[in-house]
Amino acid sequence: MKLYASSTLMWGKGIREMAQLAHEFHLDGIELWAEQAWFCHMNTREIVQVLKQYGLDVTVHAASWDTNICSLNERIRRKSLEEIFRSIIFADAIQAKNVTVHPGKRTLSAEWTLWHEKILNQSLDQLEEIANHYGITLSVELMEEVDKELITTAAALNRFITHRSEAIQTTFHITHISLDNVLNDLQRVNKMYLRDSTLEQPHAPLGDGKIKQKQFLERIMNKDYITVLDGFDTSENAWMLQKHLSYLETCRQAMEEIKLKFLVTNDDGSFAPGLEALVEVLLHFGEVHVVCPDQESSAVSHSTLDPRFILLIAFILPYSMCLPFPKAFPPHFGHSVADVFSFIHVSLL
Numbered sequence: 229m230k231l232y233a234s235s236t237l238m239w240g241k242g243i244r245e246m247a248q249l250a251h252e253f254h255l256d257g258i259e260l261w262a263e264q265a266w267f268c269h270m271n272t273r274e275i276v277q278v279l280k281q282y283g284l285d286v287t288v289h290a291a292s293w294d295t296n297i298c299s300l301n302e303r304i305r306r307k308s309l310e311e312i313f314r315s316i317i318f319a320d321a322i323q324a325k326n327v328t329v330h331p332g333k334r335t336l337s338a339e340w341t342l343w344h345e346k347i348l349n350q351s352l353d354q355l356e357e358i359a360n361h362y363g364i365t366l367s368v369e370l371m372e373e374v375d376k377e378l379i380t381t382a383a384a385l386n387r388f389i390t391h392r393s394e395a396i397q398t399t400f401h402i403t404h405i406s407l408d409n410v411l412n413d414l415q416r417v418n419k420m421y422l423r424d425s426t427l428e429q430p431h432a433p434l435g436d437g438k439i440k441q442k443q444f445l446e447r448i449m450n451k452d453y454i455t456v457l458d459g460f461d462t463s464e465n466a467w468m469l470q471k472h473l474s475y476l477e478t479c480r481q482a483m484e485e486i487k488l489k490f491l492v493t494n495d496d497g498s499f500a501p502g503l504e505a506l507v508e509v510l511l512h513f514g515e516v517h518v519v520c521p522d523q524e525s526s527a528v529s530h531s532t533l534d535p536r537f538i539l540l541i542a543f544i545l546p547y548s549m550c551l552p553f554p555k556a557f558p559p560h561f562g563h564s565v566a567d568v569f570s571f572i573h574v575s576l577l
Contacts, residue, residue, distance in 0.1 A: 229455040232257040237469045247282040257285030262315040272321040290315035292330040297351040298344045300335035320362045328367045331379040359395040372404035382413035419454040431459040433471035488514030
């Protein structure tokens with residue numbers, strides 16, 4: 229995961245204080261909420277200079293608190309789009325390449341859903357055009373199932389983005405969604421948001437609420453998402469951010485202790501169909517090593533091998549290695565390659 233801190237976890241601080249905290253906590257970047265940056269009169273040139281100084285990436289969350297891009301009221305709808313356009317221009321000014329946007333809500337009852345969906349598509353057409361113009365990706369957020377939210381399932385969001393250019397991606401918040409619904413079905417995910425929640429405290433530190441965080445983290449730890457630690461905190465020491473990070477470290481250590489080790493082998497060669505797909509799945513459950521011939525070698529899998537012929541090379545899959553077998557080798561050495569591994573053995577026959 230690429231860990232970012234939401235600027236709302238550091239409300240009241242300037243960009244330099246935010247960057248110092250992100251650097252101190254070894255984060256990869258900061259997600260700046262556009263409305264917060266405008267409210268605090270942040271200077272775009274200073275943002276670029278400070279983030280470069282601390283080696284931090286940046287993303288933007290577009291204006292959303294008072295907007296609705298599929299509102300029945302055309303003036304509200306037009307002004308909402310203007311605020312998101314302004315957010316994209318702000319992102320370009322601070323050299324951010326990604327902006328999160330909310331898809332809007334129904335103004336009227338469920339009977340008007342098709343009308344609102346039509347308007348949402350028109351709004352997304354305009355947003356996609358300006359995103360392509362500035363070379364920025366937009367992550368459309370999957371929303372929680374509450375009254376009048378329009379896009380609350382993976383299937384619903386997929387309908388709006390699959391026919392569009394790669395400028396339109398998706399994102400989700402762990403407190404808003406069904407875990408399986410998102411991880412199995414949602415397409416084009418490039419970002420996610422983490423925090424916890426309770427009935428009394430909708431913005432709670434990870435581990436303090438109702439969300440089954442550990443189960444979720446085990447499934448996404450190896451994904452290449454931008455992961456934004458989210459919440460709202462006005463404290464001097466950014467205590468919620470610290471609690472988020474403490475919980476993540478506890479989960480990481482627990483997963484390291486129980487991590488499985490997999491040895492994947494075949495006799496069809498390192499580029500056989502299905503090998504990469506199998507490894508990608510197993511990486512969600514533990515450490516994966518690949519041992520296979522560098523070419524088609526069917527019917528020789530029970531042969532022995534002189535260890536002097538073994539050559540270690542880098543393999544294309546992450547966290548793995550390949551031992552290519554020579555075309556011919558002396559049969560009188562009784563060393564089995566699998567003997568050196570104490571792993572769960574998965575063989576592709």
